[in-house]
Amino acid sequence: MKLFEYQVKKIMREFGILVPRGEVFFDLEQAKNHLEKVGEGVIKAQVLTGGRGKAGGVKIFSNPAEGFELAEAILKMTIKGEKVQAILIEEKIPIEQELYLSIFVDGRIKKPVVIASKAGGVDIEEVPEEEILKLPVDPLIGVRNYHGNLVAQKLGLTGDLGKQLATLLINLYRIFETYQAELVEINPLVISREKLIAADGKMTVDDDARFRWPADLPFNEEKTPLEKRAEEIGVSFVELDGDIAVMANGAGITMATLDLIAYFGGRPKNFMDAGGGANAEQMAKALDLLISTNPKAILINIFGGITRCDEVAKAYLTVKQEREITVPVVIRLVGTNEDIGVKMLQEAGVESFSSLREAVIKAVELAKVGGDN
The missing domain is CATH 3.40.50.261 (Succinyl-CoA synthetase domains)
Structure with missing residues (x-):
């Protein structure tokens, strides 16, 4: 089962991962009141399918009137056959660099694998193999600081940013284990004002492990x-x-x-x-x-x-x-x-x-x- 971005970011926030300030809205009128307060930011369509950015489901606004117009248009959108159910309105953060980080279950080796790359913000499938770090994780050991150090080195992060990366990766693996995930992805993971922030988040959990999910995890119906x-x-x-x-x-x-x-x-x-x-x-x-x-x-x-x-x-x-x-x-x-x-x-x-x-x-x-x- 896939989770919506706002659901993923709520979990990440609870596990100590920095995410942009934002609120989700299912009603245009409520969104209007919020837009008048924040003035500017980013509006993101909440769908379970990919490719929403290319489809026009992610827009930056610079004033409340523009934001309301974009919010109204995005709430009426259908992306790859899926109707937009809600919008996430977030603060606009300065981006110095975009990175990619994820953990997924590799069925071939029957282990979790950490994937990291300097090429964030694009589909990982489009990144040349030599620019990607693939780090298998022993599930009996989990992710440790040395995993974080290896990933930080691959991403060119040193000093405090390297320490942040190691902590973030450990917390991401905690989410992976707690929610019986098949995939947890941050793309892009951005460097902003000397901080690592999850600008976007994706998460797929194992339906067959539903009985082990935390009680607060909602069920998203994906069937047509x-x-x-x-x-x-x-x-x-x-x-x-x-x-x-x-x-x-x-x-x-x-x-x-x-x-x-x-x-x-x-x-x-x-x-x-x-x-x-x-x-x-x-x-x-x-x-x-x-x-x-x-x-x-x-x-x-x-x-x-x-x-x-x-x-x-x-x-x-x-x-x-x-x-x-x-x-x-x-x-x-x-x-x-x-x-x-x-x-x-x-x-x-x-x-x-x-x-x-x-x-x-x-x-x-x-x-x-x-x-x-």
Whole structure:
């Protein structure tokens, strides 16, 4: 689960990390009163997605009237499909240098890793590898002063700034441990008037560790309406930005299907894992959900194990009988009761594939011609 910036900064403040003075507002009228008091500052859209700065969700204002105009505009914004829920109004601080600092869980080595760079203020993915320090942390030891000294040296911080960095890093790791975080990031970490200040903060916590979260940590709903509907059906679903809707049974086979679609020049519209034991009724509901997304093609890829191929065929034919399916559907069936499922589809005049490669190529072709049957 991701946290909003204002939530992250509240936690950082409680753990002794300096952040700019600021207040969050969900109501424009309340924001107006605050703007008249502060006069100038920075307005930041509060969304759980990235890229808000490039989208115009972060603005500097120099007087209350300008601030009110910007606040009103930002509160009406939608950034990467997410409506702005609140604005954070902060003081404008002088910036002498921008740095990058984060701690994240590296699943490959199964340890927390400290990431630091002098190139703050930009996406860390854009920074050359040689300009990034990656420092694995033994979870049995945690972050110590010597970690801070190494990071300070990499960032070119000496004297009091180096000591501040060491303390800040220890406190950041305390947040990381306390809140069962997958990522805690400060970008940029700025040097301002001989102080290190977290000008921005991001934090992702582990949903599976929710029972261990501190009681004061709020729960932010990140699922879209479609993802909530899929959850009610009992399937795993994530919206993507393509035009080929996908249903498969198992996370691995679903990811492989998405990769193949991309390999052959297509664009998947979603990730849908119908699970290993979905029945015909559940599969029919899942298929109905896919149809409602208005894709250019639908690809159903089933490797029958617990989920039988005849149940999948029955689900598709049920939906086909109940409503007109105007989008082309490509079905690949292999495994348990494959012969029964294929025969059911053939008797209804529906073609099926045994080769995933052929099925994907067909789906991509159909999507490229605009979904014509």
